[in-house]
Amino acid sequence: MLNLMIKRFWMLMVAVVCLPGLSSGQDDPVLFTIDGKPVHQSEFVYIYSKTNGKNADFSETSLEEYLDLYVKFKLKVAKAREMQLDTIPELMNELNGYRRQLADSYLIDKEVTEKLIKDAYERSKQDVDISHILVSVKPEATPEEVAAAKGKLERAMKRIQEGEDFEIVARSVSDDQSAKNNGGRIGYVSVLFPNGFYELEKAAYEVPVGKLSGPIRTDAGFHALLVHDRRPARGEVEAAHILLRTDVDEEERMVKARIDSAYQALEAGADFDAMAKAISEDSRTASNGGYIGFFGINRFSKDFEEAAFGLKEEGSYSKPVKTSVGWHILKLISRRAIQPYNIERGRLENEIKKDNRFEQAKAAMVAQIKEDAGLKEYPEALSNFTETLTDTFLTFRWRAPETPSDALLFQYGPDFQVTVGDFADYLERASRERIRMGRGKDVASAVNTLYGQYLDESAMRYEEKQLEAKYPDFKALMREYEEGILLFEATKRLVWDKASQDTVGLEKFYEKVKGQYRYGNRAETSIYRVSNELKDQMEDVRAFIANNEPEAVLEKYNGPDATFPLITHESKNLDKTLYPEFKSMEWKKGAMSQSEPNPQAQKFKIVKIEALLEPRTKTLDEARGYVVADYQDYLEEQWVEELRETYEVDINRKVFKKLIKE
Template identity: 55%
Template structure:
């Protein structure tokens, strides 16, 4: 195993450049449509009450959070802005209060809908808050620094036996004892370490930065938290056992975008190459083009044709002397002094530098990497262990072992059936929450695919039971913790309140506004009479549309001339027979300047006008005839129904809000409200 290769994919044996790869009901929509709300309501006990609706309080923190979240950069906390939003939020709470009084929250279908939302959110929320968020924050703190480390590795295969694992442990402990009694780290690394790069570097990896490669999270954690210049370990990772020394830490260098010119040293021509490179450096100082010189002289075949362009690289990609010289260049466009590496002399041009970005910028990239890293499962396991510790986890090994011993070969086949009468024996408990053997056998029935995949003979059955039991426990631990989310996480409690109020608001508005607007025919007619004349047609034309297949295009002029003087019925009678239909005909009405087809746009807007011919994708030719020009007129209710219904909904909602204001007492604490104003 070449452990250093994890960190250092290119060590100047050749200047090979590696380029990175580029790498339900819509509830919140309902809230947005209703009162412009976006964001999570976070209220805390003891906050001052800003207003109440029918005695139900709304805290100043709740309102302040929603106001700032919804308005973003426009949240100026002026009296006008706050008054407008207070009015919106009071209307929202009035509607929610009405929904509660209508007992919509007791409707089974809505309760199940809310439960469904909760199931979807809870698992992801729990993982995000207790695992992902912590790992991302930890990773962001770590990428602020580079760490200079040396290590010794005694590898342990993933499928190593207990004896092999113990042998590896004893080997690393022997090495540690030798180091503790004055042995040379470099010498012992070369003789003991399974990292083949130790033969070259004596175990000194150099500066590295988080995130460490997959499987090395434990080593990364010690590298970022351990004391300097002490022998640390052994540290167990997926690679094996490590002894670690941390030499120093420094602010992270980030990434450099650069180009270079390389002249190789060979056959003792060091002085001549250095002289040639010094001359080239002076030429660049006199204004020569770096990219052109790289194309003409650079001996790095991979980059010469690209003007020497390397691209972006971070630390420990290239030889330290090259890296140090590149990161020492202060300004974009500047060129380094002549730099000597193991393969020759370089001139380096800085193109740009990418430092560590603010957390919100780095967060998405870190989340993506962490989700694919074994550290995620390590942290999840730690979370599950925490749940056990905090909730007095107790299990009955006797009940599980008895069950396991009773299972035969059929357990890992489709023939296995759970007992008809589930056992009530307690398998494990968390505080007062008990899980029975019957719960486990029911789960085994549902998890049949997982059970069948384990396969094997009778010798595998008990191990399979134990493995499946571990999965079952983890699932139940997650379920238990999810029941505690509202208590443990105020943000989740607020989120579920928003979902609950959103569902209630949707149903109440649907019942009292939307459905009524669409179904109350008499009320809609009366409302239309009050706004008659609001919706009008502009100039319109009743149009005949004739379509002729291109194979009959020689008849088109004759057809057009006849159509210009005759009715559609006469045109069809003349050219179509039951055996041969030459013409297709449709009639449309178009409104001027709105939905007119292109061939009609330039035609004269009067009866009898024929448009130009229009080719279609169906290999036909189409032309239009204006039969009748109709002047502007008021739209009938049927013609304007969609618009009228929308207006009627707005009207009903305004009426509804006024009724709610009369039905429920709204009390605003003006002193608290004034404290929010920042004019």
């Protein structure tokens, strides 16, 4: 179990530390070779940077130290290969297990997540001014209803293309209720669009300005889109405001007079925060000086937004601005532009993974894999298999045929073939899915649904087999995992196991260095833990402990009438420099610590020195843990020296010198 835990930690370190950045060709020279096998500059630079983090200063001293470590690593791997550890089935199965764990998430991250994040970040650099017309479609709509909705939108678009005004058509056709007032004009928006509107977002950023586009399908229905403008993103402003409402029993002109008076007072030097606390009628912000916080476009009304983003200097404030709720004076606190990608990435990733665009992109990736791989299906084989099934298929009792069919079901290229027998095994494992489908589907429909899922999963498995060929960084990662496994096994056999099993060698090593394993000044002590019930008798308890042996103490306070022990005792030999109680005690026989309470345990602890022990060398048994650890280090040093004599190491000093930054 311990070895397994160590190995998992070891492999985690390989994954974190040893994933190399890649380059190739003339710009990636060889830094060193081990018996002629090259290690390139890019691999070393990435590992050095990753391991040292902020301390990766590329100084000559730092680089030399890490180069020595990495050469040792590669020497040990060379020895592991010479031992043919890379042919042991158990180790290779372990490597394949790591690969399976990595491959699926790696493929999704590369082909889906990273692309969506980068697309969203690039779009976030612009705000888009759009109008739309929506013809809604209910989630449970029939194909006929979907077709009717699409036709309705197409007829509306034709009216616009023939010259009718977009706003007029939007007011008469759009199911977006706001179109009655705004003629379909949404105004400036930015990513991310609401969940379910990814296709509309893509069109908003891709369709040429002024061109009518559609029908665009979203979760709400079909849209016609018109892009009016794109501008550099405004980002966010941090602002405060003073609000005087017009929805109270007060004439409009009186509210306007009050806000003008407030503005004049600010012009004369009045403090904005103090005035907001005194007169603002926004109960959520007034007590905090009118502070709203950061906000971007399209969150508040257009007039409010324009006033806020129109302020140029931090600390400046606007003239009175009218909105539907009243009159405002806004103060600009700060601006925040779109942040660099490495800062925005985490936020975008969290939002994207909650959005159904993620599943859409994953489905599109699977479809592309099928197309690129030349998927070939054999529907007759599926049909023949389905005909053999009865209603039992939709219950937990169904089992795959004992003699699996080798009829070809589908294939990706000549080398990735899936049989009906493979599919049957999958169906047996998918018992929950089969049983769930039994509530609303017949056997043929259930099989077709599960076949589609299996086909998608197989596409992912096929693509995962191509990862090394398509992605050099994944190939390098798997190389590092393999080297990590080999290094662990070689070190275990030649160092760790030897250190713990070589009794004679351990004893000889101990005799050479035993002087470094010593006890310092120690004391033989009695440690008493006294129940809280005796706290009022503590002076008597301490006096009795001071003058009696442990047996007498326990007999007095834990008599036959006690329901539970009032005092417990243990003997320990304690090091003077390591035990905190000794700092406040005299170093002599009979000395006692203060009665320190432990509120959680409801007890007091008292330490009494029974005898002083002289410093001495520890025996091998007493120091075994330390001796074994030091013996391992010794064996590893000896091993590395042997490896340096066995394998030729050639370091290209010209390449190394170019890495140094003064």
